[in-house]
Amino acid sequence: MADNSVASMDEAARLSPNGRRGGWITFPFIIGTMGCLTLASGGLVANMIVYLIQEFNIKSISAAKIYNFVNGSITLFPIVGAVVADSFVGCFSVIWFSSVISLIGTVILVLTAAVDHLRPPACEDGSNICRYPSHLQFAVLYLGLALASLGTAGTRFTIATMGADQFDSPKHQGIFFNWYIFTMYTATVVSSTAIVYVEDNFSWTWGFTISAVANVLGLALLLSGRRSYRLLKPQGSPFTSLARVAVAAVTKRKMTLSEKNEDYYQDSTKTAPRQPSHFFRFLNRAALQREGDRAITVKQVESLKGLIKLLPLWSTGLLLCTPLAIQLSLTVIQALTMDRHLGGRFKIPAGSMPVFILVSTSLFIFIIDRVALPLWERLATRPLTLLQRVGIGHILTIASMAASAAVERKRLRSVVGKDEIVGMSAMWLVPQLAIAGLGEAFHFPGQIALYYQEFPETLKTTSTAAVALFIGIAFYCSNAIIDVVRSVTTWLPDNINDGRLDNLYWLCCVLGGLNLCYFIVCASLYKYKIVEESGDD
Incomplete structure (x- = not known):
């Protein structure tokens, strides 16, 4: 049932009544979705250290570590959403499904703020000894944080790729990326000031509720523009292809590399044959033609090499x-x-x-x-x-x-x-x-x-x-x-x-x-x- 729902929503997103898909017409929907979902997550995360210290009686450095762990999850797990989007269901399905997950987590956090039994008693100076949260209170808190974090992770960078996919020009893609970063930071500024002010001066319940409402608005905006989006159809797991290159290079390790372009599997008969690059020449054997062999093309070999080349730069981050x-x-x-x-x-x-x-x-x-x-x-x-x-x-x-x-x-x-x-x-x-x-x-x-x-x-x-x-x-x-x-x-x-x-x-x-x-x-x-x-x- 879930698979049918995902397929039907993707199909609806690919169709456009006037045949036009992608371009700047999609910009308000995608950027609006990004802004609302960032507003929602920012209202939860920005003031978390204070919430944990004041409402759950957690020590300052421990609260900072929980805060780092949540931020780490929000920014680490997008890689999972990206792989799922590239390999199986596409960006659109990952974004709307993740938005629902984050909404559930936000509602749970609203309950931790609204229901007294889900928090330890207030720590009053000079009278009561501060009580640590119970196992149940910790479980509900961590469940809300986990769902909100995973949901946010599934949308944050997948939206960036979906937005860039709407444009053919690298210049327009660059403009979109700048607006994407600008929107993400601006929305976080609003949540880190306005929503945090509500949480500190009025009520944690009202602050978290505003985040939940922003989450709902973001999901509604995303679905409203679904007939205008250009969505690239997932081609299956690219990591399987990359793994096949490594395996083929090992199994063909005794073969002699050729200087003739025609001796390598090519990506298309319409393009001129070419040799793999000299970088990591060991992998070039994967594309050598061999009778009864499953073809590994030059393009697949170069794709794996591209990732290997980027690893040192990536590690500096x-x-x-x-x-x-x-x-x-x-x-x-x-x-x-x-x-x-x-x-x-x-x-x-x-x-x-x-x-x-x-x-x-x-x-x-x-x-x-x-x-x-x-x-x-x-x-x-x-x-x-x-x-x-x-x-x-x-x-x-x-x-x-x-x-x-x-x-x-x-x-x-x-x-x-x-x-x-x-x-x-x-x-x-x-x-x-x-x-x-x-x-x-x-x-x-x-x-x-x-x-x-x-x-x-x-x-x-x-x-x-x-x-x-x-x-x-x-x-x-x-x-x-x-x-x-x-x-x-x-x-x-x-x-x-x-x-x-x-x-x-x-x-x-x-x-x-x-x-x-x-x-x-x-x-x-x-x-x-x-x-x-x-x-x-």
């Missing part, structure tokens, strides 16, 4: 995003110890502090796209490449960690021997977050465009999810680093006023510097697919 993940969670805990008042009585919610990264990224993406890059192209002899954009992002991320260390050192000096806030403004955290946002404005769109351009044609959805994959792993790596630091140093006690969080930020600078050197080596050795195909160095 891990230590690029790990410091950002550490900064994202610990900034909220820093803000809880600082003066967050603005203009008298207004107090910035601690969970809203990361919004300055989002504002900075959104603003600088616009400036880079409309001002900086066009100006660079007029002044320089060649345009700024995607790898150069990513490299600038690496440098700015290191600068952000250095600024974080300096500000934390100043904060610690203001609270020596004291546990209470002594007046240092939380606005001191803004510059480091703004620098981090500027770095993301360079490397995040640059990496999405890079992988979409360089991945094999059969793995376009997986290409955008590849960015999510290393971001997700980075959140888990941040937890691992926190665990190691806590086990071998005294830098991260539950009360950060007694620790040395600035040393952790300096450690992030060192790791980022080593990673930058590794990235420069990988980037200098990499040759773009378009350059390879043209034979032009």
